[in-house]
Amino acid sequence: MPDWVQIAIRAISLLALLFLFTKWLGMKQLSQLNIFEYITGIVLGGIVAIHVSTLESPLYYGLISMFIWFIVPYLVEFFSLKSKAFRDATQGKSRVVIQNGKIMEDNLKKEHYSTDDLLESLRDKNIFKVADVEFAVLEPTGKLSxxxxxxxxxxxxxxxxxxxxxxxxxxxxxxxxxxxLEPLANLSLNPTWLETELEKMNVSIENVFLGQVDHNGQLTVDLYDDQLAIPSPTQMPLLLATMKKCQADLELFALATENENAKKVYQRNSEKLQNAINHVSSYLQ
Amino acid sequence: MTVGSQVKTLYASIKGIEATLSILAAQTNEADSRDAFRNTQQMINEIKHDLEKQVLLLAREEPQYNQ
Structure with a gap:
């Protein structure tokens, strides 16, 4: 077998293996890795890199070492899930650096965190004055909460x-x-409803790039043709406006009439309507 | 506009509000909002009945505009 074929076979098989290993290890984002997971990732990558670029060491050497570097972190993760003490040892503990507004200098020193680092992390959170902080924790990932x-x-x-x-x-x-159809069914709506709503807006479905329905059943659409103006949902604001107008009318009638009985009726209903507006206005906005 | 027709217009608007509220209550899939819309609809319904009486009363007072 020529060398280049061997290299190709190694590259493909180790690539697949690396993909599976990282998947099984449940790799998080690079910034969320703790130091152990970080090293594991680098070593696994290094092993693969060595074995796909030269033929000096046999393939099974690489497989063995990759397997070890996979199984140990895997077991560590497995036991971390089971035991809190083990987790603290392998993943590190978060450390309180500011409590009740006071800086814990000893804890800072233990984490090798300088005052400048602390100030920098605080500035990162838009806090420029330490006195504004009630509580701050240094997470094992090195981030300050x-x-x-x-x-x-x-x-x-x-x-x-x-x-x-x-x-x-x-x-x-x-x-x-x-x-x-599935999201429509989730909202217990049907395609006929959608057609009716689109007809109300005077657009055809072929022209709609994206359409969304909120929990109140209001449809908003974005069209392919950006020149067309589409009405935004008016039902709810219109309802609120009508209610307010009616309330104002009732008050006006109450002021205008000289009939005592009618005045009372208008006033009572105006108050009722105001109550109704207060009751529902937060749902209509 | 006579007083009678003004009150009639208001009565029609109130009916419209009630109908819109019932549409909204049927449309939403959120129990909280539905309850709010239903309760408001009840309140509006009371107002509607009150105004209905007022419309009839005014119609009797202004029979010349009833044609």
């Missing part, structure tokens, strides 16, 4: 006590001009 003090955290709807309507992921129902 930071919890800012309460007043420095971004404001959320919860802080403001605003009740928001629940939101679910939208379903893509049209792709490249073709309806997708």
């Amino acid at each position: 930071v919890l800012p003090k309460r007043e420095n955290r971004p404001l959320t709807a919860k802080d403001l006590g605003i009740k928001l309507a629940p939101d679910h992921e939208p379903q893509t129902v049209i792709m490249d001009g073709k309806p997708l």
Whole structure:
């Protein structure tokens, strides 16, 4: 067998083997690897590189060493899943570097983390003042996780006590001009509904590049022809506007009429309608 | 516009709101939103009944506009 055929056979078989090994090891992204997994990856790659570029060492040598470098990390990972102590030993523990707003100098020293490194990591999180930090942990991957003090955290709807309507992921129902039946069925809608909605928008399905339906059943589309203007869903904003208009009308009638009885009716209903608006407005936005 | 026709227009708008709410309640697949739409629809329904009486009352007061 000529040398080049041997090389080709080695390259193909080791490539397949390396692919399977890395898959079985469940390799994460490069930045998420701990040091052990990182070395394993490099060594496996190195073994393959040596055996596909020269014929000096026999193929089975490579297979043996690759197998060992595969099975040991595999077992380590297996036992890490079972035992917390083992996991701490192999993958490292996260270490608290700032607690209650105070820097833990000893822990920094243990991790060989200098003050500059700490400041750099904090700046990476857009924090320029150590006093703004309540709690910070150095993860085994070398990343710093930071919890800012309460007043420095971004404001959320919860802080403001605003009740928001629940939101679910939208379903893509049209792709490249073709309806997708499974997502439609997930929303308990049918193709006839889709046709009706498209007709309302005055577009044909062949012209739709992408169409999505949100959890309220509102369809939004993107067309191939970008010159065409498509109406955005108006049903819900329109409803809210109509409700507000009616409420204003009722108030107006209440002011305009001189009949005491009618005034009461209008006022009562105006209040009722205002209640209804408050009740539903967060769902209509 | 007479008062009667103004109230009638409002009555029609309220009916429209009720119908839209029931469409939305049927369309959404989120239990929370559905409940909210249904409850609002109930409220609007009460308003509708109140206004209906008012429309009839006004129709009796302004019979000359009833043709």
